[in-house]
Each structure stands twice: as C-alpha cells, then as structure tokens.
Amino acid sequence: MPLKVGIVFNYLQLPDVLQYPFVINKRTDDIVIKKGMFVYTNSLEGFLIGIVEKIVLLNEYFSDALTIKAYNNNSNPNILKGLFPSDDFEYAIAIVRNLGIIEFSANSKDSIEKISRMTYPASPGKEVYLIENKTLIDFIGLDEKKGLNLGKLNSTDIEAKINMDRLLNKHFSILSISGGGKSYLTSIIIEELLTRNPSYGTPAIILIDVHGEYTYLKNVNKIKNKVKLIDMSYFQASVPQMSPYIFRKYQEQISHVQIRELAKTIKKLRERKDNNGIYGIKDIIKSIENDSDGSKSTKQALIGWLSELDRLTIFGPQENPTLNNIVNQGELIIFNLEKETSIRKKQILVDYICNRLFYLRRLQKIAPFLLIIEEAHQFCPEAAHSKALSKSIIETIAREGRKFMACLCLISQRPKKLSTTALSQTNSKLILNIKNPYDLKHLMDSSEAITKDFTDMISSLGVGEMLLMGNAVNYPVFVKVRKRNFKSNMETIILSKVCLNWKIEN
Template sequence: MPEQNDLGTVISTLEGPSPGNVDFVVNLPEMVLHRGQFVEMSYSEGTLIAMIVDLIKTNRYFERADSVKEFEASGKKMLEVFPTGEWEYLIAKTKPLGVFSPDGRVKRATSPISPGTKVRLAGNEKLHKFLGLDSANGLHIGNVEFHDLPVSLNLTRLFQKHLSILAQSGSGKSYLVSVMIEELLKRKKESGRLAAIVFDVHGEYINFGEAITDSKHEDYSNKTKVVKARDIRIGVPKLSAAILNSIIPDLSSAQVRDVARIIEQLRRNMQATGPFDFRDVKNAISADSEIKDSTKAALIGWLSGLEYLNLFARTDAPSITDLIAPGELTVIDFSDIVNQRKKQIIVSYFLRRLFDSRRSKHIPPFVAVIEEAHQFAPAMAKEESAISKGIIETIAREGRKFGASVCLISQRPKRLSTTALSQCNTHIILRITNPYDLKHIGESSEGLDQRSQDMISSQRVGEALIVGEATNYPVFVKIRERKSLESSHEVPLEKAALDFEARKEKAGEETEEFL
C-alpha cells in the first residue's frame, strides 16, 4: 500500500525522466489532481519541486480503436465483460522547476530524477519559500490554486520593475486591480506605503471614494480622492518644451523653441501680471518681432485647437502634487470624456509632472495604474494619436531608479507598446484565448513556455498566472474575494433592461399625475 502522502511513482517514458520532464503514475484511481498543482520528490541534491502541466488517463483495454469498435459492434460492452477498471491509470506530466537544497537554497535541476521515486504534494511551508512569497508584509491577492497557501507578493518585487495585467474582457482584470488597491491602502506606515494613481477609463474604481453604510464592505473613502477628468485644468505656465512637443507633435524644433520662449517670458512676468493662459500666449506670439508671420499663424492655429479642448487654464486644477500621498489613492475618472486626444494629453501631463516630481523627491514613491494601456501606449500609431506613449515608455525604462512605477492593464496586449510591455518584469495573466495575444505575451515574457500558454486559455474568471519578478517561479492563483464596494460599471444585461423599463414606466406615471 502507498504511504498516505504519496501521490504516485515516477515512470520511464521516451521523454524522461529528464531535467525538463518527469512523468508519474498516480497511485489510487480516486485521487483528484489538477494542472497547475505543485508536487515534490526526493532528489540527489535535495527536494525537487515540479508543476503538473498535463494529466492523461490510459487503459490497456482501450488502446486499439479497431478492437474496441469491433467488440462493441458485436453488442457486448467491454466494461461489462472485462475488468477494465483495474487497468485504468492516470499519468501526470510535470515540469521540474527547481531543487530545494538542504541548506535552504533553490537551484536548477541539472540531472534527471530516478524512475521509481515517490511523488508527494508539495508542502505549504516549503512551497512558500520556494515561490518567494512574503507573508509578513506582502500584498495578499489570493491563494495558490489547488493549495491552501495564501499568495502575498512582496511590494518591491511586484512594482519596482513594473507590472502588467493582461486578460480578455470579462476575465477579472478590474477585480484583481481592486484587490491590489485594497492591499495598498491598508498597508501600515512601518511597512512602506506607495501613493497610487489610477487612470480609470470606464469609472470602475470610483467606488473607492464612496462612503460605506453596510457591514459587508470596507470603507476606503477617507483614503481616496476621485477627480472627474472633465474638471481637470492644466496650467499653461506649467508647460515645458517637452510637454508642448508631446501634445503638439507636428511642431518643428524651432517652433517648439519659439512657443517655449514666449511662455518663459510670460512666466518671468507672472509676479507682476499674474498667471496666464493660451490667449495671453497667442497675443504675445502676435506681438513678437522674432517670429515670422507664417509661423505665427501656424502657432496660433495649433494653440487655438488646444483651447477648443477646454482643458488648459491659468493654473493647475487640481494641483498634481496635492493628489499624491503615501498610502492614498487618486482616481482620475475618464468615463465622461470621449475625446481620445484629451485623455492622452491628461495622462501625458500627469505622468510627466509626477515623474519629474519624483526624480526631485518632492512626492513619495508611486504606482500609476493605466487601464486600457493599449490606448495610451499603442504599439503602432502616429505621433498625434500616441501623445502619452513616450512618457509611459520612459517611466517603464527609467522609473525603477526613482521609485516611479507603472501598472499596465490591457485586454489587447498585441496592440500595446512592445517597449513598455517588455519593461514590465512581472506579468499577471488572466484568461486569454486570442492566439495572437498569447503569442505576443509569450515573446514578451521569458518565464512563459508553451505549456503555460496553453493553460492560460483554459483559465476561469478570477484565476491568474503570475510570471516574473514577483515570484521565483510561475504560479497559478485564485484571486481572493474583494472587500471594497463592487463596481457599478458592469450591470447584467437583464438588469439593465429591467431598470430601463422601470424608469420609463415611472416617468410615464409621473407625467400622468402632473397632467
């Protein structure tokens, strides 16, 4: 009889055992195993940890299709005539991940394990150390799937070298981000707190700013500021040459210098004349003797186009540095803005100001969460439709040195800037079935092999694969239940239809009463 903790025994196949493949036969037919589970086995250099990547059932009685067909065609059932149940086996295919040496170090498996070795379910304590989880100060986002082991990710390993969250629509991206925000907001001062700013395209995180009146949810409203993007104003005196160049990409270098010079002149006179806007800039351009008339007309035309966006004013509103505080959340709600250029200008301006302020240490370390990141850093797009792409790529390349992090969220990773995505050292991948997106992710993530890609497409809602810097090895996670108020953004179609008709009936009744 097998020992109680034994799952099975390593077998010989054409492919192994090898340092990269180990198959084992499961001891008891009633045992239930799953793809993504971790197992361990004794090894010459310590304990080998492996992940189950596939499960195959085999039965000698059913190996030859022609024999099975001929016998069943005779009117007899093989299950009734032969002891088929006694010859059914479950084969688990595993991928060795590493070796836990007796001194607690983890290293690669470089030689094959012996056939006949007993296989056990990986113990939680050993698995915790093997994966590099941080139960003391980490962000608890869920449990290792099929193991009763909480997944708490170290803050630095998760965010310092940037994070991407990739999944198709409806797979639980926003739910996962909400769980992460909860963890950031509840951190204590002595554990190290980041400031968080979310560029919220659909208004999915504004619920964090709502006061809670029930006992089922936790209240984060005292740590959250929600800013409607339609109310944002960018102070013209704050515009640098780099910002001007990003929001008006058609300007030549000489034209950028001309506008920057005019703004600098007006800035020097601010003590006497006060803040200024684009109308003042246009008047100064018209009066400037150094700028050619043809250039004046072009500059005034471009500035008038920016005025039309109703986004620029004499001062910033709100002040960007006032929005950022350790352990607090700022949500920029874009749900009432349709103009994509306006969205990109806001994201570009905020990120540039935040990055510059962080480099000079005027604000705390921060993470900028960018929903629909492929809209703001598109892989292939003209400059005028990719205003925010440059600063996102800059922070992705250089931000880790200054404590400026980005979290890129996308349902179309193939359309997301390869430069930005490749700088994200941790990927959290929920369900994706598009083969082009899967291939793109595989090319961007070193720790993602073909077997893991195949498992991604079969994930259910709320299941995720973590690959990269945050964990020592890839791990499948079941995302925990959120504690914050659910987003009111996505309403079931039936409820939306019922609500519409109910409102219509109520309006009709009120009209009749009035008449």
C-alpha cells in the same frame, strides 16, 4: 509527515532530466492528484521539486480493441465484469516536469537555502511526495506575512500572497481579452494596498480610470478617506509649467519660427513681476498681439494654434488640483476620464499627468508611487503611425522609473497593440485569458519566460484564473483570483433590467 502520492517508474523513455512519470497511489483519503500540483522525490542530487504536468488514466483491459468489442457485444456485461475485474486494473500516471533541486538550510529544515538546476533524472522505484505548504510558499517566493492576497494558488489552499516590493519594483502588466477580469483584478490589488498595515509601507496609487469603473471605491466606508476622485472635466494643466516645446508636442503644427516667437513671449511673461509667474494661454496670446516686432503672419498662425489648444479647456494658469499636494503614500487618486470622448484630449491629460508625476518623483517632491494605466494601448501604442502623445513618457517611466521608485502597471486587452518597449519592461505579468493568436505571439516575443506551453494554458484559462509570472514570483504560478471585498455597483447592473427601466430624459 510528508504525504506519499506514488512511485517513480519507467514509461515512454522517461524519466529523463526534465520529466518523470509516477504511478499514482490509490487513495482512501480525499486527496486527488491533479494537474498543477507540486511534488518532490529524492533523486541522486537531492530534493527534486516538480510540477504535475499531465495525468494519464490507463486500463490494460481497455487497451485492446477486441476486448472492448467483446465487452460491448455481450448482452450481459455484468457477467464479463465478474470475470474481468476491470475497475481494479485502472491506474493513473502523472507526468512531472522537474523544476530544480532544493537545498535547505542546515539549521532549519524548513527554509530554502538554494535552488539549483537538476542535471540527473529521478530514480525509478523512489517514492513521490506532495510538497508541504511551507516549502512551496518559500519556493514560489510568496510573502505570508505582508504579501498582497490575490487569491489561491491553483490546486491548493495556499493564499497567493504576493510580495509587494517584488511585484511593483520592476513594473507589471495585466493582460487579457475584454471581460477577462483585468479591472476586477486591479480592484483587488487596490483593496490590498489600501487596507495594508500602515507600518509595512505602501506607495501612493494613481489610477487612470478611462471608463469610471473605479469610482465606487470613493463610497466604500472602510477606505473612502484614502481615496481622492478627480473628475477630469475640471482638471487644469499649468501653463507656466509648460516649455515652448511642450506646446509643440501638443500642437504639432507649430513651426520653428513660431516656436521662437512663443519662447520669447513665454520668457517675457516669466520675467514680469506683476503676475507672480502665473499666466494662462490667453495671456500668452495677448502678449503676442501686443508685441510690436516680429512677423505678423507668424504671430497670426501661432495665435491660431494656441487658441485651438485653449479651446480644449485643459490648460489654465495654475494646476488644479496641485499634484504635489494630493499624492500621498497609502492613498489612491482616481483620474476619472469617463466623460472625455476626444482621444487627443485624453492623451494630453495622461501625458501631462505622467510627466508631472515623474518629474516630481525624480525631485523627491512626492512619495514613491504606483501608476496604473487602464486601456494602456490607447496611451502607449506600438504602431508608429498612431502617434500617441503620451507614449514617450510612459516608455520613459517603464525604462527609468524603477530607479526613482515610480512603478507602472499597464492594463490592456490588446497586448499586440501595446508598445513592446513598455510591455517588455513590465517584468511581472498577470495574465488572464487571452485567445487571440497574434496577442499570444506578441507576448512570447516580449518575454522569453512565456513559452508555447504557457500560451496554450493561457488560452484555456477561465474567468478569474490567472498566470502570474516574472519578478513577483520565483516560478510562474496559476492563481484563482479571489472575490472582491468591496462591491462595485457595476456588478448589479443587468442588461434586461436597464432596458426595462430605460427612459429618454429630455
């Protein structure tokens, strides 16, 4: 039986097509009508679903200043209370924003056939009911069976089980201020993906972990055999995979003439039979030195640039670890960049990894993957002057990845600094608290679904509360993010304790 919660009435020029008010029934059970709850009424067009947007408490006794004055001045307010039963006159009004007309399928009253736009207001005098869970789950587009459980829908006890395909397919982003809970939410998504029933199909997960925040996952017994932790200090990019133009991408000063010299040398090294196609930067340098023709100054300058690249200790004769061997479906690879301080080095590493992954995916040499990039504004910034080496490939994956099932998750605390091209391609957005007005404006610019109303709500979200919108759901919803199941040792680190135990180790 649907639960009656009130009756539509006329209040301040309403109902209109977009909104209607209803007087909330006084209740004897403990159900409280709150902002964010989903309700319906039967309008001329049928089942009209809406969301409670505002609640107003009214009491005629206290709407008149003189009465309040008399009430206040009286030495014994209890006498007045006896005369005027003011408590009985308190009533609450809810203002509902209409979301659409639901048509149910003819053979099952439970499943939604179609949702269409309403064109006619709710009728005053009609009952308002609370939406039943099953209908709401269908309306929002949750996946009760196979979905990723991120927490509970606000003001309900419905688990926010997000359909994985819908979330990943068109990329997604996680945005909030620092400390808003982005990494926490990411670890919950990873928990869900790694513990998902293998028969449901799960992509490989690749995580660019800038601060080493996810390394604890390697120590969790339940999943540790599915987690590979790669310390980027030992990572090697493969020189034979690099064309002369890739060298120039990483070392911009290389001139056109030098590129020609480099191309000639690389061609020679590739054709040589004695090295099995394996060579490093040092071999290129040696080969340039031994080359008898060509201008000496060109060669000297080129050797200088190549030596500088070599000193970064990123490039080797072979890729290590070999990416096509380690990317497996249903498993997580963490590239831990914790120890890297040079932003250029970090960008080269991220650029190399993203390029290789996308290339391998296009050739179907690795499983479909989800690539999660923490601090994405460092690797794919908006500003033209901060030339991030990895920007172009991240934008390419954002634009074209979907066709090849290369999914992207961008995490950032400064949406304004994140490339608009990339951000606008992340169709689903998981937004936690954002306070900065510039960031909010940037968000509004990057997605038309984010209206002024939403930005007001985003700036008042608490820790662990998020707005989920975009392709993952039919309608934007607020979710209380659940607690994580696998604990990180970061959670037990407390400033005062660290101070007490601090010793400088010589």
